[in-house]
Amino acid sequence: MKVLVATGRKQGARPSDIMDGIEGELVYLVDPCPTSRRFPYGPCDCGITFRGCFSEGVTTTAMVRDIDDVTLADYAAALDTTHNARVNGGCTCGFDARAHARRLLAIAAPLRDGIVVERCVDRVRVRR
Ligand SMILES: [Zn+2]
Known part of the structure; x- marks a missing residue:
């Protein structure tokens, strides 16, 4: 099953990049606050980051990983x-x-294992 994990890969492409999670940990999305929803690249990064399940650290890049043992x-x-x-x-x-x-x-399913993605509010897209 394909999941999203924190990664430091492709960091540095944007000035807003941050990765203080643990490489490879499962990530999730928090609902952006009104400020980040209006200005995703503004003072609060909650609309452009993934949050680590274990560290609660954030990252602006996540990787699609196909991990057999992880179920819904x-x-x-x-x-x-x-x-x-x-x-x-x-x-x-x-x-x-x-x-x-x-x-x-559902976000990870159509993407290839190893693809790096980024987030902008409610959209997750492949990072080039
Ligand atoms: Zn916020």
């Missing part, structure tokens, strides 16, 4: 654990980890 349930469990840890005992009822995992898998 695994991906959802990782996201659920990450999300629950972040909200630290607060409300978790609004977060659907399985739906988010499905969204990420």
